[in-house]
Amino acid sequence: MATKDNKEKRLTRQDIFKAWFRWQWFIESCPSWERLQASGFLYSISDALDKLYSDISEKASAFMRHLVFYNSQGNWGSIIGGIVLAMEEERANGAELSDEAINGLKTGLMGPLAGIGDTIDWGTLVPLAVSIGLPFAMNGNSLGSIIPFLLISCIMLGESYFLFFRGYQYGQQSIASLLESGSINKLIYAAGIVGMSVLGALTGSYVNLSTQITIPIAGGQALSLQTDVLDNILKGILPLGLVLFCWQMMLRKKKITTIMLYLLIIGIIGGSLYIF
Numbered sequence: 001m002a003t004k005d006n007k008e009k010r011l012t013r014q015d016i017f018k019a020w021f022r023w024q025w026f027i028e029s030c031p032s033w034e035r036l037q038a039s040g041f042l043y044s045i046s047d048a049l050d051k052l053y054s055d056i057s058e059k060a061s062a063f064m065r066h067l068v069f070y071n072s073q074g075n076w077g078s079i080i081g082g083i084v085l086a087m088e089e090e091r092a093n094g095a096e097l098s099d100e101a102i103n104g105l106k107t108g109l110m111g112p113l114a115g116i117g118d119t120i121d122w123g124t125l126v127p128l129a130v131s132i133g134l135p136f137a138m139n140g141n142s143l144g145s146i147i148p149f150l151l152i153s154c155i156m157l158g159e160s161y162f163l164f165f166r167g168y169q170y171g172q173q174s175i176a177s178l179l180e181s182g183s184i185n186k187l188i189y190a191a192g193i194v195g196m197s198v199l200g201a202l203t204g205s206y207v208n209l210s211t212q213i214t215i216p217i218a219g220g221q222a223l224s225l226q227t228d229v230l231d232n233i234l235k236g237i238l239p240l241g242l243v244l245f246c247w248q249m250m251l252r253k254k255k256i257t258t259i260m261l262y263l264l265i266i267g268i269i270g271g272s273l274y275i276f
Contacts, residue, residue, distance in 0.1 A: 009052050009092045011168075016085065019045050020164040023081050024157065027074050036071040041081065048085055052092035062088065065099050072110035073117025075160040080109050082167025125155055134206070207239035212274050 023044035030039045042063060049066075053059040072080065084102060091097040129151040137144025211230070214222040223229070230237050242263075249259045270276040 009089065011048055011051065011085065011089055015048050015051060016082070016165065016168055019048050019081065019085060020078065020161060022047075023078055023164060024074075024160050027077070027081075035067060035069050038067050038070045041070050042066040044081060045085055045088070049088060052088055058092075061099075065102060068103055068106075070106055070110060071114070073114040073121065075121060075156050076113045076117030076163060077110060078160045079163040079167035080106055080113065082164040082169070083109075083171055086168050086171040121156065121159075126152055129155070131201070138206075203239055203243050204236050207243060209238040209242050209276065211238065211276060 023040075026043050027037055027040040029043075031037055032039070045066065046063070049059060049062045053062050066084075083105065087097055087102050087105070091102075126148075129148040132151065133144045133147040135144075136142075136147065211226050213225040215225060217223050226238075234240070246259055246263075249262065267276065
């Protein structure tokens with residue numbers, strides 16, 4: 001345990017910014033099956049540890065402390081990096097913080113934050129950003145790739161920066177209070193509603209499926225199964241059915257390639273029989 005010197009050891013905003021910058025670009029670099037993101041974690045805070053621990057044995061102990069297994073979502077997990085910096089700073093100034101306490105915090109938070117980050121970032125924000133650029137891409141406009149790239153980059157950089165600095169500022173209490181209050185569950189629930197709304201809109205706009213079947217009726221007329229029957233029941237019922245079919249296949253753990261093969265077979269048979 002580090003002993004408190006006469007001169008207090010404090011990290012500057014520049015030190016914290018440098019740690020965040022390294023975190024953002026290197027947290028997922030050099031992973032291994034044994035430690036996963038541990039090397040990226042250590043590299044991001046290594047200069048801060050150099051500044052906090054002047055004694056070589058304490059410095060070596062701090063480096064070894066952060067070479068244990070670590071794996072979380074890069075952006076939301078940045079709050080762990082900020083909290084750990086605050087804990088290391090307090091330990092360097094004499095606080096009774098053991099290796100187990102610091103690594104216990106990392107281990108306890110990395111799983112929940114990975115779930116939160118994957119749900120909000122990859123499950124909601126990325127599809128939402130892509131859906132905004134999709135109409136441009138459908139028309140061959142390069143904005144279809146530029147808009148999602150800029151949106152996703154700005155959102156995730158801002159997210160990571162904010163969480164890293166808040167983690168440092170509020171320390172361990174910040175994420176614990178957020179999880180215990182239930183606010184994060186409300187955030188995930190709201191994000192899920194937005195995500196499902198976007199997917200529903202995309203299904204109606206870009207999944208095209210209709211039937212050519214006609215039913216002869218009295219007087220030499222023909223009843224269109226699509227326009228006269230299905231559209232009156234629910235417009236877009238066939239695209240909805242196709243999406244639900246794919247969803248059911250995924251729930252049954254079918255591979256994407258298997259689902260694509262099913263769709264190909266259905267398309268060939270349906271087209272040959274003039275069903276679609």
